[in-house]
Amino acid sequence: MELISRFAQILAESRQRCEAESASHFVVREEIKGRLNMQEVGKAAAGGAGLLALGDNADFMRGLLHEHGLAGKLKLIYIDPPFFSKASYDAVLRLETEAGKKLPPLRHFAYEDVWQKDMAGYLTMLCERLLLMKELLADDGTIWVHLDWHVVHYVKVFMDEIFGEKNFVNEIIWQYKSGGSGKRHFARKHDTILVYSKGRGYYFAPPKEKSYNRGFKPYRFKGVKEYRDEAGWYTMVTMKDVWQVDMVGRTAAERTGYATQKPEALLMRIIESASREGDLCADFFCGSGTLAAVCARLGRRFICCDQSPLAVATALGRLAGQGAAVKVAQAQKPAAVRAGDVDGSAKACARAEFAVSRCEVAGADKDLFKIELTGYMLTQLPASLDEDGRSAIKNLLAEEPLTLIDQWSVDFAYDGRCFRPQSFFAREHGKLPRTCEKLLPQGFSGNICVKTVDALGNSTLTVVAQ
Ligand SMILES: C[S@@+](CC[C@H](N)C(=O)[O-])C[C@H]1O[C@@H](n2cnc3c(N)ncnc32)[C@H](O)[C@@H]1O
Structure with missing residues (x-):
């Protein structure tokens, strides 16, 4: 059957799954007390702390809704799900011995984009989760869905259905330089972030940017403030929807080595535009924890989830390293750890x-x-x-x-x-x-x-x- 004729069925199946599946019980297994003094850095006392969960995000979200009463409480949801790119993603390990000898970089599998031949399966997986996210999103909140050319056109149709066409806010084009190019097509150098709200009253504080006058000359329009720098005359306007932000560089301090890590500068722009200090923000496909790391620094509370132990370990190390307070939850396991035991959270190897x-x-x-x-x-x-x-x-x-x-x-x-x-x-x-x-x-x-x-x-x- 043609994919498009299956859309109604995909949505119906996602709604069914969303309502029928029971939630796993997540328990806090680890807690790191932050050393960031929020008052000192001028942040709200409630801000900066968060929860990191290891497990499937649909189970986790059902728990947030049904056990923790978080329906309608999230001000910002950002997700960066696998892109249906038919790829496995690697983390690059750059190990160095204590004596300073650098080992050749090792490629280590981080996660797989598992919907290799099944677009309908991918869309059902994502739609079920988007429906859960809608329930968690605050009435004045926004959801930001980060995708690329592989699926963004299909997902936008489902976002229109789930959140309502009239609640479309933006299609952000994130443009970057990195990556290869091909001889049979123009170099693909952008991702797309779809932004939706739940109604007209959503919180939105976009940054301003410079807009240079034609010919870099002054216009002298009445009531319009103009500025000048070394390039010429400009006005300050609401930021446009095409963003140029560099990918995380090979030697950048923020680099964790986790595949598909997004730049903190990108997340900072999103978080500052869509939330205030102390607000609750979430990323249910959190990978290396970029949203969490930026939220912690900007005094936002955060809830993040990933099903990969490597992702959660990377995010935790990153948060602990910057002094953030964080709790780590995991789907409940029966046995407690005894003396000499090795934890079963990752493979006990x-x-x-x-x-x-x-x-x-x-x-x-x-x-x-x-x-x-x-x-x-x-x-x-x-x-x-x-x-x-x-x-x-x-x-x-x-x-x-x-x-x-x-x-x-x-x-x-x-x-x-x-x-x-x-x-x-x-x-x-x-x-x-x-x-x-x-x-x-x-x-x-x-x-x-x-x-x-x-x-x-x-x-x-x-x-x-x-
Ligand atoms: C593109 S990466 C996210 C990268 C992240 N934005 C960063 O800056 O590091 C997508 C992540 O989604 C996770 N993932 C995929 N399916 C999931 C699911 N059902 N539940 C939780 N995490 C999932 C993968 O393990 C992977 O880490």
Whole structure:
């Protein structure tokens, strides 16, 4: 059957799924207290903190609606779903040994655009989620759907149906320079972001931009303020819908290596145009957490979700690194972690080793705990790497296994359910601290639990002392 004749069926099926499927129960497994002082940086006290969920976003959204009462509470929803590009996306790992030796870049599978031959399946998946997002969106909110030429024309038809044609706000063209070109077509250098609201009263604070006069000469129209710079005369106008923003550069500080990471400058423009400090913003296909990272800095609260452990680990590391407060939720699992256990959140194929020591501090009724990262191994080499990649990882594990660890953190009072690290270490400029020291009351006998996350997105959670 022709795709277009299936549109009504796709929409009906999406509505059915949206209503019928039950929600998974998501539980908070990790909580990082932020060190950003919101008052100090002039942000609203409520702003900047957020929730990051690992799991399928439709399940998660149903939970937000039915368990958490968030219907109509989100001021801004931005999504950057897979584009139906018939591709798998890789994260590029650039590992460096402690001695400063750089390994050749390794390509590691990050996520797959799984709807390879099934456009109807893709559209049903997206429509079901757009319907859930509509329920979560505030009456004065806006939704921004980031796509490209593969599907944007189809999705716009569904957006018109779901949000209403009259609630179309903009079609933003994000233009960039990066990427290749072809000999049989003009170089494809833009993505499209569709913006819709739920009604006329949506919040919108677009930035202004310079508009140069013809010939760069003054017009001297009555009541129009004109300015001049080195190029000539201009007026300030509401920003146009074609945006030129560079992609994340190879050496940019914001680069995480996660495939399809979007630039913070792009998200900053969206967030500032569509929300105020303290507002709740969401990204349900969050990847490396670009929306979350910018929200945290701009004093917005955020809710993000991704089904890939690598994405959530990347986003968490990024947020922790910038001092944001964040909780990490996961679809509920029955067993709690016991001493020496490895967390099952990613595939349980990693094991970290530690040396723990305690000594009395003379004159104080405290003990100094010292936890040292001593070993790391993978019980299974990742299938997501090619043969060369696997052999490079094998050599690394034999020679300098700790090089693979990207972040580690310690909770000195682990309750067996939610990991709340008081110390957090991330690799910076190739270096990762190996020792964590903490003064604890003499006779302390709580659970000390350590989490590691490696560059492939594997995590371990190990109780090292009880
Ligand atoms: C294009 S990437 C997002 C990149 C992101 N904007 C960034 O700046 O890093 C799309 C993401 O959607 C995630 N994804 C795909 N289907 C999903 C689903 N059903 N639930 C949650 N996440 C999903 C993928 O794992 C991938 O990380």
